[in-house]
Amino acid sequence: MQNQSPDIYDVVIAGAGPVGLFLACELRLADLSVLVLEQAQDPYSALKQLPFGLRGLSIPTTEAFHRRGLLDEIVAAQRERSGAIKSAAHWMQQTRRPAGHFAGIQFYQDNIDVAKWPWRLPTPADAGFAIDMETLESILTARACSMGVEIRHGFGVDAIIVSDEDVTVQAAGEIFRGRWLGGCDGGRSTVRKLSGFDFVGTDPEFTGYSVDVELADPDKLGPGRNDTPTGMYTYTQPGTIAMVDFDGGAFHRTEPITREHVQRVLRRVSCTDVTITALRLAATWTDRAHQATTYRKGRVFLAGDAAHIHSPLGGQGLNLGLGDAMNLGWKLAAAIRGHAPADLLDTYSRERHPVGAQVLDWSRAQVAIMRPTPSSRALQVIIRDLIETSDGATYFAERVRGVSLRYDLGGSHPLVGRSAPDFQLLDGTTVGALLRAGKGLLLDFDARAPLRALASGWADRIDYVADEPRDRLGVSALLLRPDGCVGWASDGVPDQGEAAQAASRWFGG
Structure with a gap:
């Protein structure tokens, strides 16, 4: 490392995605100095605007945004794009209102028994919706900048030195120092690797594809989600396709994604001879499920995909990461301000690690019933029957929406460890x-x-x-x-x- 005398920040954060940006905003609430380093020179990505880039926000996430005054802005931005979203998302065009899905098996709002959630009160945060990543990142970037967060693009972390007092970070040939370091730099986190976190889990069973294509014969594909003898695909107009190929994840990030390759996979998975005339955009993903054994090592913390990765089935990864940021931010601020109890920082990993482990298992369970095997197809039938009942729909809604989230804080009162009800006072304040x-x-x-x-x-x-x-x-x-x-x-x-x-x-x- 070069010998320089950089400014000392309270916290340096690697990664300017939603998790890193939200964590930065939380820290600025305590008037801390925060530097965010982002590897990408240009945060814009066309993939983030596509329909398969939409992310559903869980109740803990919308509650967090509501509690920080962001929800109205996010809802307004989502409404501006609602026409495009509705035209692309087949599940938003159904006459019966869907409330979520498990491995593509939908449950519906009219089956959910909210009386089983006696600790909840009506709140603006209950309105579930989906938002594209570019819009969300733009809103969080604007909020972070308005709060005084310093963001530098084109600065990927290259090296880290941790001492008892601070963390020195080298990025793009420059040196930065922070009292603490937050690794929010994604599933291939450099911070995680350089800091020596153990990252354990299960290997992938499939390669997933999200593509935007032009088709010569679109009528050969069934609309919506389709299970076939060789896999699964979801097709929405005008040419957005998501599909999974149970190849053990062999193609993910191993070769360039060509039109010819996508056509071969689509024909195999859809069991048709459909023809792709143009491949506009494409990305691959897998069901690899790994998690750091702890989210803290000394002065380094992990959050979001840096701490846990799994398939995007059900869209819980973004919500899980934002929950990490909401849990960590105030605790780290208290430690820096000098009024944190001795073990407060350790409660971050203690509370969030079990939540992450549960989501990883939820992802694995979905993969188990998506396999194109007779046993998995039989299990699907049973899940469909269960999810159509009121008890079943309510259970799946609790898990998918995050309503059942409760930290083990001890104490006998049923509200302890849960998200607070959005009590409304007589003057209307919530x-x-x-x-x-x-x-x-x-x-x-x-x-x-x-x-x-x-x-x-x-x-x-x-x-x-x-x-x-x-x-x-x-x-x-x-x-x-x-x-x-x-x-x-x-x-x-x-x-x-x-x-x-x-x-x-x-x-x-």
Whole structure:
């Protein structure tokens, strides 16, 4: 490395995708200095605009955006492109409203029993939708820049030196120093490799293709999703195709993707003699499922695809990464500010690793019933029957939408570890709006003097709000972490000792 004297940032982040950008915004809420290094010179990619580039946002993701004041902007941007999305996404053209799918087997909104989610209240974050990656990245980039995040494109990380006090990063021939380093640089993460994280899991069974083509005979392909004796493909007009070829992932990133190759695979998978006259855009992917054994090594953290990769089936990868950023940001900020409890940073990996492992298994389970074998086809029939029932649709909705997410924080109250309900106070203010500043929140629905006094001891870290909600769900008081997770709750007369212990656990002494 060259001898230079670069600026020292509180945090250097590798990767200017949605996860890195959202993490940077979270850190800027605490007024920290943040540098984002992005390998790509130009973040624009035509693939990000295509229909198969659409990503469905889960409830934890939309809640996070709601709590940071981003949701309205994202919804508005999505509506501007809604015409293109509807024309391309076959599942948005159905008369019966789909609510998601498992390996292409859809479940529907009218089958979901929301009464089984008694801890939820109506919120703008409940409106599920899909957005293209370019639009999302543009919004997050604008937000990051407006908050003072420094972003440098064309700076891929080449080397890292970690000491007890800081991290030195070499990128594009320049040297940067940060007190901490966040690896948000994707599935082939350089930060992960250079830092020596173990990355373990299962190898791929197929090569997936997402292509935009011109067809001489489009009527030979069935619209929507099609299972065949040799694989699966999804076809939407005017020429967008996704397909999987169970070749053990042999073709992924091994050769240039040509029209002739895509045509051979499409004919084999679709069992037709369809002809491709032009290949406009193409990308491959696999069902490789790997995860870092820990998300932290000293002063280096991993988030997003750098920490976990799996097939894009069900579109949960983006949501998983954004959840990582929301969980890590406030904890890292607290550590830098000097008021984090001793083990707060370790709770990031402890809470998020099991969530990632569960998503990887969810992906593997989908692959298991997609195989073009008699046993997998038989299993599909059973899943279709189950998913059509109310209990089945509700279960799959809980998993796909992230409604069932709950961190194991201990405590007996059923809300602890869950995302806080979006309580609406009598003046119309919601919990989502009260969390915009990225601080903790003590909600006291009975305006008890002891809780007000307790909150004053953390006035710089916890906002205290005493008001009556329109629906309190039987709760009298709650302590929320900056990410909106319930850290403590009470139904009756609050236990001051428990409340104080929870405040110390999450916000320090």
